[in-house]
Amino acid sequence: QKEVEQNSGPLSVPEGAIASLNCTYSDRGSQSFFWYRQYSGKSPELIMFIYSNGDKEDGRFTAQLNKASQYVSLLIRDSQPSDSATYLCAVNSRGQNFVFGPGTRLSVLP
Amino acid sequence: DTGVSQDPRHKITKRGQNVTFRCDPISEHNRLYWYRQTLGQGPEFLTYFQNEAQLEKSRLLSDRFSAERPKGSFSTLEIQRTEQGDSAMYLCASSIGNSEAFFGQGTRLTVV
Numbered sequence: 001q002k003e004v005e006q007n008s009g010p011l012s013v014p015e016g017a018i019a020s021l022n023c024t025y026s027d028r029g030s031q032s033f034f035w036y037r038q039y040s041g042k043s044p045e046l047i048m049f050i051y052s053n054g055d056k057e058d059g060r061f062t063a064q065l066n067k068a069s070q071y072v073s074l075l076i077r078d079s080q081p082s083d084s085a086t087y088l089c090a091v092n093s094r095g096q097n098f099v100f101g102p103g104t105r106l107s108v109l110p
Numbered sequence: 111d112t113g114v115s116q117d118p119r120h121k122i123t124k125r126g127q128n129v130t131f132r133c134d135p136i137s138e139h140n141r142l143y144w145y146r147q148t149l150g151q152g153p154e155f156l157t158y159f160q161n162e163a164q165l166e167k168s169r170l171l172s173d174r175f176s177a178e179r180p181k182g183s184f185s186t187l188e189i190q191r192t193e194q195g196d197s198a199m200y201l202c203a204s205s206i207g208n209s210e211a212f213f214g215q216g217t218r219l220t221v222v
Contacts, residue, residue, distance in 0.1 A: 004152075006152075008150075031208070032208060032209075034210060034211075036213075042215075042216075043199075043201055043213040043214060043215050043216045044153065044201070044213050045213070046210055046211075046212060049209075049210045088152050088153070090211075092208050096158075096165075096166060096208070097143060097155045097158050097166055098143065098155070098203075098211055099155065100145075100152035100153045100154075100155075101152050102150075102151055102152045103151075103152050
């Protein structure tokens with residue numbers, strides 16, 4: 001079982017819609033959770049982090065964490081074509097290194 | 111620029127040669143990570159340092175790979191006797207403890 005799993009996509013949504021990206025993780029001891037955006041040929045860029053169960057909002061982005069279900073998600077409201085990228089979920093397990101999922105490729109259609 | 115800096119940005123080398131990459135983290139960050147990423151995959155963990163101590167190494171890090179962070183500031187990643195399978199983007203990131211990590215621009219290695 002992979003430590004961090006994501007649907008590889010591509011996930012296609014129309015401009016202005018809500019994009020929902022999901023991530024599951026295997027280590028119940030995981031403490032902190034991160035979403036990165038990566039444009040083709042570029043390095044990952046931090047979007048959000050979340051440590052506690054519930055929702056955390058930052059502009060058009062909302063991260064949701066459910067530790068009991070070992071599930072973290074990212075919602076992007078009012079999706080724009082510039083949001084088209086690969087979204088990486090990362091988990092920091094027990095204060096050690098960051099483990100990344102394979103990423104979900106998002107395409108926002110004008 | 112106070113972000114994470116990596117050098118070189120691109121490296122083309124012949125199979126069997128040794129290569130060394132450098133990473134300068136954000137100045138107050140005590141943790142430094144190395145990852146490798148191939149096309150269509152997420153970053154794969156290689157190793158990380160807390161200050162000058164190398165705390166963890168991935169099983170992916172064969173004996174041809176070595177990393178150092180001699181004074182707890184910049185770090186180097188060396189690959190000896192490169193193979194075509196080493197072609198990838200090598201990413202460095204830094205953080206304060208286990209808080210959010212910030213990535214450099216990466217070094218793209220091509221082994222021919």
